[in-house]
Amino acid sequence: MKVIVQTAALAEALALTGAVVAQRTPKPVLQCVKLTAEKELLTILATDLEVGCRYNVTAVKVEEPGEALLPADRLASIVRESAGDESLTLLTEKSACVVQGAGSRWEVPGFDPAEYPAVADFDNKPDIQVSAVELVAMIGKTIFATAKAHSHYAISGVLMEAAGKKFQLVATDGHRLAQVKAGLSKSVASEISAIVPAKLMAMVQRTSFGQEETLELAVRDGKILVRSARAVLVSSLVQGNFPKYADVIPKDTNRKAVLKTLDFEHRIRQAAVMTNEESRGIKLSFKSDRVNISSRTPEAGRAEATCAAKLDGEPVEIAFNPTFLLDALKVCSAEEINFEMNASNKPAVIRAGGDFLYVLMPVDLN
């Protein structure tokens, strides 16, 4: 193999593929990326056996087709330290791979490319077509709510559902639930429901797309594939049951407050100063025209902040983990939110911007 590749294009490719490569693995080949050069295209493959990425670099001149397997972090370091060079030359020599810059040369003992696991390719019709910008925004509104800890529910990923032209993402960690809806320009052929690992969603988030780019999604054989102009991302789906989330979205609420998002967020941060690991709750006391936000920790002290709010319904006191509130306010991208409640021990709902819904359970006040 011998290719001359634009350094910046290679750097961009490695930023994405490098994020897939397993950090700790007993198998050295899994710490590598696989390079395949053919027909004026350099394909970079990475996989941790769960998530895979196939990235096409077109800013390349293939002088001799071939394959190479290289440790991802070494290659990334080389590229990082060669930012001043317009291009790099990659070539294989016997058992080593050589990278040449202007006035620099690295020789990396290569692995056998045949040892690298296969990464599924996008070779079918897409099931869903969605704007890249929109999907990235939707992921941002849900991914934070996925469960980090083990649960007997399959909630370590984002539930992706599509039917007709309706498309939505749902994520929950058992304490709060985020849901975001969108419309598709083309109807899906059949209903889709799949739990996509948070890692793949995060990969999609960090991939750089063109403003107008459309992503193609395919779900089959327990896998999801996402194709953009440059990359194909693939992942096994999360197996298991997603909880019946529709049941926990309150149908009716007897109290509704309207709040300015930025002001509310700011006041919550002020009140949260006096929370700590043991006493994580802040108390919201809703009055007709405001909400008093307070926190109290025996050792640390107490904090109080007031935020304007229009309350429709009886005054109520309800406590929440401030992080759960802030997580939603940060991403809802709306000037105003509706905050709906029933009682201090019942789920509350934040609605914002018409597409975003967030259900959160309070902290016990007693």
Add this chain to the structure above:
Amino acid sequence: MPRRIIHVDMDEFFAAVEKLDRPELAGKPLLIGGDPRGRGVVSTASYEARPFGCRSAMPMSTAIRLCPHAVVLPVRYDRYRQLSNQIFAILEQFSPLVEPLSIDEAFLDVTGCQRLLGPAEHIAAEIKRIIRQETQLTASVGVAPNKFLAKLASDLRKPDGLVAISEENVHNVLDPLPASKIWGVGPAGAKELEKLNVCTIGQLRLLPEKMLADRFGDWGLHCHRLARGIDDRPVTPDSQAKSIGQEETFPQDVAEMEELRAVLLGHVQEVARRLRRQGLSARTVTLKLRYGDFTTLTRAKTLPEPTDVTDTLWQTAREIFDAWAGRNFRPLRLLGMTASGLGGQAGRQLGLFQDDRQKMQERLDEATDSIAERFGRKAITRGPARTDAETNDPPTA
């Protein structure tokens, strides 16, 4: 005011309860524990069995070989728990500061109760009298200015003893005792001290502190403090505790995984019950593992949410135990379990989904607790531990 601490230790507790329930067993050597056909161990050997060399934590088959005419009985934890609850209720009448050490052992701080109830020695005698009157069981009681001395005192005249150590006679009592009586000095530690010609606590006390510190570090200082009769540890009732734990030192190192798991489950059940009794939940589970050479490891795991559910605590404890056993299993001299990161119900994050399994476990705990408080449990057959080897009667839980 100098502190007055009482240590109450029930005499051959399991055996005593069996004799209470079946008077015909009085005077006979009893071995209470697992089935000798399995890999059961002795939980309690009655005083009559001890001259034959029978000891707790010894394999039951060995104990029977040593004392073939002994009566072998299964562990009836439910019944012991019932009497234990009765005994703790008595202790709590004397002082709010009662720190349970195990099912049959507790510290009381009666420093502040003496004006009301009389001198500590008198309180100790009353405790013994009322326990005997209400349960017909005997306790050995020690009275002293601190925990170390109180526990040592209760051990001096077993059974049915009452020994008081005052600040005046502390050296008279301590000095002639072997150094191994010091909490933290086992066979290995005793051997180290022998190299310095130290056999008794008195000899240890007279060594220069600096020499012990240089040679043994913190352990040396700890031993020297105790040898001088100094121990500042407070008596902490569960309700004020930062952590609730239970541990057991085995007379001989235990190499059987299943036995260790059974011991661990026993600890978990006790700790969980004590948590619930105080309305507390714990976030962190810590195991303490000590090898025969006194190397001590602690392994902890923190849960995403605090819990008081026995099953959740047990799953966590077992994960830690199995992870340890899978990597560096060695016979254990001591196994302990502690729950920390304690908090009450207030401030607890509520869950979004009705978790049926969790609800079921909570109901199960509630039921077993209330049965235990009122009648004693018929049989504890939770999980893989306390196996058939330990319970001869059919499980009825």
